[in-house]
Amino acid sequence: MTTVISILGGSLYRSIRRLPHAGDGNAVILCVPYRATAEKTGEDQTVSLDHDLRYATKAEWNAGVEQYEAQRRCTSQVSSPSNGVVAEITARSSAAQKIQLFRSLFRGRDDVYAYGFLSKKTGKVGYAPVAWNEWMTLPNGKRVPTPSDQRRCKPLTDQVLLDHFTKRDSQFHNVVGLYPLSKDSKVWFLAIDFDDDGWKEEIIVTKRVCENHGLHPIMERSRSGDGGHLWMFFSEEIEAAQARKMGTALLSEAAQKTHIRFRSYDRMFPNQDLLPSGGFGNLIALPLQRLARDAGNSVFVDEQFNPYADQWAFLDSVQRITAQQVNAIATLASANTGPLGNLAKFDSPIPHAVGQKKETDKQAPTTGNGSLRTGSRTPPSNADVPETITIIERSMLEISKTNLTPLAQNAVRRLAAFANPDFYRAQAMRQPVYNKPRIIYCGEETVDSILLPRGCRESVAALLTDAGCTVTFDDERNQGKRIRVKFIGSLRAPQSEAAKTMLEYDDGILVAPTGFGETVIAADLIAKRKTNTLIIIRSSSLMEQWRDRLEQFLTVKAKLPPLLTPTGRIIRRQHRYSHELCRNTPQGYCRLRTFPDYLG
Known part of the structure; x- marks a missing residue:
């Protein structure tokens, strides 16, 4: 016999019988609380207490049935679509049952957890491990944080989670941060954070890519409300490296359908393949925090970003991912182009000068330089x-x-993106990877355009041409000012060969060992180009060396304007090369800037 379920007053009820109303003859539904456990086990659900009975009008009952069916359709995305099983844990379940369900999904380190705090300086929420001895007193009486190797961490208890769910603390001390990475570098879940503009489209597209692979992730609106988390739970512990490889492959596939920022690869939890030496790995703030829930955040949502009516019933219907599914996706990605997709790679040593030759017309070249492998x-x-x-x-x-x-936009962006060797070096040595992006992207973005470095000229032209597009270039580069300058030195044979090759290209890189004479070659190129020049130097310690070499090997055949201080006074010692005191003035034919100063 089919059991009809209805939601009345926020609780589940099943009908016993229909009774005619004594007044108008319309049916009245006699119902009792629904117990899913009893139905599964075949137990008798006979009512034993009179106060369990409830009467509902036909209109109330039918409205409750529609509400229940709508909720069941929402949860069917992460539950078995055909078995029709109703969640055992609901909002009316006991606190112990809810915590048991929560801990079965959000499993991480139990021997340590972090709590939130509101920074007085920045006003942002930070997290710190909870310890019995968070502070220690020095002999001079000053209190300082206890060193990590001496800290005795507190375990994550049920009471801590209960406070997380129920307490309202404006200082966020009850907000729990979970460390997902176990001591043997395994995880029970993978979460991906989306917090950029357009995060809703990104998370929806990624979710649908997961569903195409038979996975059923769930979406959570973050505590701030300005982003979201995509959660994937495993049926058993999975190697963090394999789980992250799966997540990376899913992101790469989603990037062909919408604009997935490269920093999303750094927003996976965990953020490491291996547990860092002496650390816990990165943490993630747990959902369902009470203060955020009051604002409609830190809750699980459907694809219209509406919170599910019963968060606990929704969690109880989550379908977990098996190890076979994780391995299949990770293996498939490795067999293609790798989980990161195709990025810019140098397949051959860089010659003395690489780049594109000067173009005499507007038509784009159809072949690349052979050293850069690109594509999506x-x-x-x-x-x-x-x-x-x-x-x-x-x-x-x-x-x-x-x-x-x-798809085409993703391919274009990846021409200027490459894997960061520092990230993988630190990860291999089990060092922290904080603030080390997994992918370095040299491009920029506007609403209407993608901006790539000029060194990608041939690669982007080849990519678009191979796709069947006719590419032309409109040169709006700053041509600079012509200068009358002469090189008064002489170059050695290797220097002369390098300078001659560099002059054949509009863009290029000279790779040479220490003492090769890069500054002398630069002076020769300035004299041959006869254009005012900006020279960006790695550090200020090299400033004088460059200035001395330029004054030694270049002579200017023109009267230079006087150098002025920022206040307009003439500098007595006149250099034809502007330096830090006049870096913001147009005087001089060569401007020396340090790299940090240039970025600032």
């Missing part, structure tokens, strides 16, 4: 690009997004 997991086709496209050359290459599909 699925290369764009004629349907992904317009018939013609004009790329504007300024300080960067400006590529319009108009008529470029997300």
